[in-house]
Amino acid sequence: MxxxxxxxxxxxxxxxxxxxxxxxxxxxxxxxxxxxxxxxxxxxxxxxxxxxxxxxxxxxxxxxxxxxxxxxxxxxxxxxxxxxxxxxxxxxxxxxxxxxxxxxxPVALPGPGRQRFLRTADDALELRAKLRPGTRLVIIGAGWIGAELATAAAARSCQVTVVEAAATPLAGALGTEIGAATIPWYEEADIELRLGTAVESVEEGGLRLAGGDWLPADEIVTAVGxxxxxxxxxxxxxxxxxxxxxxxxxxxxxxxxxxxxxxxxxxxxxxxxxxxxxxxxxxxxxxxxxxxxxTGGSERYDPVPYFWSEQFGRMVQYVGHHAGASELIWRGDPASPKWAACWLAGDRLLAVLTVDLPKDLMQGRRLIESGAQVDAGKLGDQAVPLRAAAC
Ligand SMILES: Cc1cc2nc3c(=O)[nH]c(=O)nc-3n(C[C@H](O)[C@H](O)[C@H](O)COP(=O)(O)OP(=O)(O)OC[C@H]3O[C@@H](n4cnc5c(N)ncnc54)[C@H](O)[C@@H]3O)c2cc1C
CATH class of the missing domain: 3.50.50.60 (FAD/NAD(P)-binding domain)
Known part of the structure; x- marks a missing residue:
């Protein structure tokens, strides 16, 4: 055989x-x-x-x-x-x-101009070589990749503009309420963030924006998913x-x-x-x-999904899946350096987002895994450990 x-x-x-x-x-x-x-x-x-x-x-x-x-x-x-x-x-x-x-x-946008992507090692090495001081870099999309690339390019003294069709960064991934909390991060890093701005086409030397405006660029990176x-x-x-x-x-x-x-x-x-x-x-x-x-077993794959992103000097972590949530609870002030947000469906925790709070992330993960009932008041109180929110 x-x-x-x-x-x-x-x-x-x-x-x-x-x-x-x-x-x-x-x-x-x-x-x-x-x-x-x-x-x-x-x-x-x-x-x-x-x-x-x-x-x-x-x-x-x-x-x-x-x-x-x-x-x-x-x-x-x-x-x-x-x-x-x-x-x-x-x-x-x-x-x-x-x-x-x-x-x-990666998804490409219409237009005859050169658009770069950031998916492969070749993409990254070629793009990095273009990121010199003063390079006018336009990033289309203020999602995870767009934010990380903007962070790195700003640190390399590029002139960075991020163009985003939605009303806030990360709107698709986290919703506009959370996304809005990250807008100041772009300002702090001296990055121009153009929200509610759709791109009509990628042209040689720049972007044609919906409505007809022209945005010049030396390099264009499409990061729309x-x-x-x-x-x-x-x-x-x-x-x-x-x-x-x-x-x-x-x-x-x-x-x-x-x-x-x-x-x-x-x-x-x-x-x-x-x-x-x-x-x-x-x-x-x-x-x-x-x-x-x-190899002969019968195991279910049913994880609590986990993702992290490093942007603007912050460690952003997300655990769970918040589709179907009925309530969003802030844990701390999003204008402060460290905060979190919790999504609930009734009295069950669906997902947790943390900014520089790895302990909250770990404890939130355990609460989601256990499926325990949680007390919304305790979740919203940063002085109470997240794990203590279990009823
Ligand atoms: C720049 C970047 C930063 C990221 N940062 C984070 C992060 O901070 N945190 C996080 O959680 N995740 C992050 N991710 C996502 C994470 O890297 C992916 O979830 C992970 O790589 C998925 O692995 P994969 O093997 O399923 O797919 P891939 O890594 O996409 O690998 C698939 C491979 O299959 C090859 N392939 C495609 N079609 C064919 C074909 N027809 N025949 C043969 N081969 C084919 C592709 O070339 C590729 O090499 C990031 C991704 C990128 C691009």
Whole structure:
């Protein structure tokens, strides 16, 4: 009998962790890891932080792939799927199990001008070389990546303008009430923040704004979000619902095909909805569950999602999922250096955002995990430890 074959499409964090966890779980069949980029797996969070600041050049995860007995195929792109066979732009691979870990890719805006993105190591290295003192950098989008890049570019003495269509930064991720609390951070860093400003098109040398205004730029970075990189599955029977739709066990609609990381939209029993997170922590942890399931186990993947961002000298952390919240409770004054916010549905804590309050983050995570009833009055009192809000 020939050895079992597992093929992993996508050699980012989720793909790498999958092969590591499979071997750790005792999988002894063949393993093939296929990545579209010409680099071995690397970490993305430092690209907009330490790499952009110039303190590191290489964020490689330095995988011990030799010791894992993995065939690594770089510069090869998965292109389609048939019964038990993955097609790439190079070869075809038979599989018993296919793990889809192709991540996400940035959304582009209309227009003929050059727009840069910040997703890959190549993007980051090329962009960093352009960030010289006085460079007029225009960032489209005041989301997580936009804020981190603005922080780094301002520190490199660029002239930074951030253009945002919504009324506040982070409006899509956290809502305008929280987003408004971050507006002063841009002012402090001497960054021009143009809110409620939609971009009509990206042109050579600048942006045409809705309404006709012209915003000149030496470099333009579009940071308006990402979409799951699953276009290559369009002709396959794999069900797509804002990413590869997977169940609690990370299985897709096609037997033998699973998905993890930014491209996977998993069913969360905890939150009663399908979730697709774009969080490093998910790409790190989901593969252990998947590996257990591919080696005979039956584990549910149902995390309390966690994300962090380092912006304007602050550590911003978020845990949970606040869709469906009925109340937002401030914990501390958002004009002060350290504060938090809690989202509730009735008397249950759904999510916590903290600014330079790691203890609150940890305690909030435990409260959400436990599903305990909480006292809203205590949550809102910074003098009371968050864990003491449990009823
Ligand atoms: C600049 C930046 C900063 C970030 N900072 C934070 C942070 O501070 N905190 C946080 O929680 N998260 C952060 N993230 C998000 C985090 O990095 C992602 O959630 C994580 O990388 C997801 O891992 P992944 O393996 O699922 O996807 P990816 O990292 O996107 O890896 C997928 C890989 O698959 C490859 N691929 C795509 N299509 C194909 C194909 N058809 N065939 C083969 N290969 C393919 C891609 O080239 C890529 O290498 C950041 C992301 C970026 C870009």
């Amino acid at each position: 020939s050895a079992e074959q597992i093929v992993v499409a996508g050699a980012g964090l989720a793909g790498l962790r999958t092969v590591e966890e499979l071997r750790a779980a005792g999988y002894q069949g063949t393993l093939t890891l296929i990545g579209a980029e010409n680099r071995p797996p690397y970490d993305r969070p430092p690209l907009s932080k330490q790499l952009m600041a110039g303190t590191v050049d290489d964020t490689s995860l330095r995988p011990e792939l030799d010791s894992l007995d993995v065939t690594l195929r770089l510069g090869e792109r998965a292109a389609g799927l048939d019964d038990g066979v993955l097609h790439t732009d190079g070869e075809d691979y038979s599989f018993d199990h296919l793990v889809i870990a192709t991540g996400a890719r 990402v979409r799951p990189d699953v276009g290559w599955l369009a002709a396959s029977p794999v069900r797509i619902e804002n990413g590869v739709a997977v169940d609690e066990y990370l299985r897709s609609s096609v037997p033998g095909v699973c998905a993890v990381g930014d491209c996977a939209a998993f069913w969360s029993r905890r939150f009663g909805r399908r979730l697709r997170t774009e969080h490093w922590d998910g790409a790190l942890r989901a593969p252990a569950v998947l590996a257990a399931n591919l």
